[in-house]
Amino acid sequence: MNIAIPLHVLSVVIWVGGMFFAHQCLRPVAVNELEPPLRLRLWNGVFGRFFPWVWACVLSILGSGFWMIFSVYGGMGGVALHVHLMLAMGLVMMAVFIYIFFVPYRALRMAVKAEDWSAGGKALATIRRLGVSTCCWDWRPWPFPPVACTGCNLPERARKKPARGWRAKFDNSQEE
Numbered sequence: 001m002n003i004a005i006p007l008h009v010l011s012v013v014i015w016v017g018g019m020f021f022a023h024q025c026l027r028p029v030a031v032n033e034l035e036p037p038l039r040l041r042l043w044n045g046v047f048g049r050f051f052p053w054v055w056a057c058v059l060s061i062l063g064s065g066f067w068m069i070f071s072v073y074g075g076m077g078g079v080a081l082h083v084h085l086m087l088a089m090g091l092v093m094m095a096v097f098i099y100i101f102f103v104p105y106r107a108l109r110m111a112v113k114a115e116d117w118s119a120g121g122k123a124l125a126t127i128r129r130l131g132v133s134t135c136c137w138d139w140r141p142w143p144f145p146p147v148a149c150t151g152c153n154l155p156e157r158a159r160k161k162p163a164r165g166w167r168a169k170f171d172n173s174q175e176e
Contacts, residue, residue: 043108054097
């Protein structure tokens, strides 16, 4: 688990951080400084370099996440609800990425190659809309600890700990 957690977190940071950089930093400059044909060529090149990293991150996230779930926590029954939610959100984000890669990104590449700037603009708008929608709803239930902190490799003990502080008010499993 010493390598799984950093690999998992690093992969998420590269993927989501890359999306944030592209949308919040690169996009505004590209819109203000470049004409549509140059802008579409830029994005085609950026995605051509970024998407292989995303594929690597997807494989790393799945591999490290499932390794932690099944070898450390004994399967999906050994992890808390927030891990199930994190997995569900991650799978949705991966499905959206796969769709982006094979449909609008392919259309963008073909449009740039054919110099069809209208079709390229539509494809780029679809990529932006889908990317932003998945990035914005990808929240983590932070009041709950991440997978690595649910008992330091002792999930049984972690689940038996009584809730303390504000969590005790919301813990329905304790008898009063």
